[in-house]
Amino acid sequence: MRVLVIDTALGLCTAGVFEVEDGEARVLGLRSEAMTKGHQERLAGMARDAVAEAGGFGRIDRIGVTVGPGSFTGLRVGLAFAQGLGAALDRPVVGISTLDGLAASVGEGGAVAAVIDARRGQVYARFWRDGVSEGPAEALPIETAQERAVMLGEGARLVGSGAGLIAEGVPGAAVFDLEGPAPEALVRLAAAADPATNPPRPVYLRAPDATPPTRLPGQPRPTT
Template structure:
């Protein structure tokens, strides 16, 4: 599609939520639904439906993937699908931590400044990070994603908004991918 405006697809399957977003010069659309472990069954149809609802042909110029942390199967479902589409469409697949999709917090409010985010990693542990947020997306990493005892992370995050175990926001993930997504990425598991 030479000369066509760029379209970006973002997807995340690392949590119990299927999280998607698409952005193009004329607008943006996102989708998030709790699917438990049914990512593989729901992902392809949900992506096609989102493109259809947006009135876009089923093709993007780049893809952003949430690389986890998450369940082994969930993370791999999204990564496999993104890599397959990337290869079929001949476009780059940029990876960012799923934790970057948590910065908007419950209810989708858009914070500005420093934000702590975490996911339950079981046995009193969390996978957490602290970010600087501008424009609803991560602008800089204050503390990179790491597995820590919950008490230790809460002490580190004292005084900051802390979004814990919230559904990822597709547009926050997409914007992070556009801002600093990496072509060379690896998956992270809880």
């Protein structure tokens, strides 16, 4: 299976094409740059170059895209691009959890906590033990996430931008402060995912920080 993977959820802008066979992914074309904004301007060109290197859009079998949690703006850019391309090519588009991608980036088995800094004293987190998830992705206070990581036992792997926030007090923790999931990890998840149960829909674990305006442009300010 030939898979195009798109990731704009966190601190990377990634477009890569891989051949996946028997769970192994071989890179055919890859563009990935560290960036926290500007994905909209760069993504199409990066995807074009990666796909051209891999032999063209007509040879793509499936598209995988990160669905969050992550940056509200970044997620919208990646999802819109992947869904538009999927419609144009008539190819299935599957959604990939950012936290699942981070966990898969540090290998399978053992105890893993994928943790993203969500600001405001919170993290987005998910926990695994021996490859089995201990529950869904959650928005947690930093202290709660740290307690959950301690419960995983000594030697847990903490991965993501929030790993350093909870590492203190977690015995023997190995910290992997990745800017985003590894493309190889994402493509393996995308190839294994069922399109029927993994739609390309954004995962928001809390409401956006922005608030709607209280008045329309040109309207007078309310008097007290």
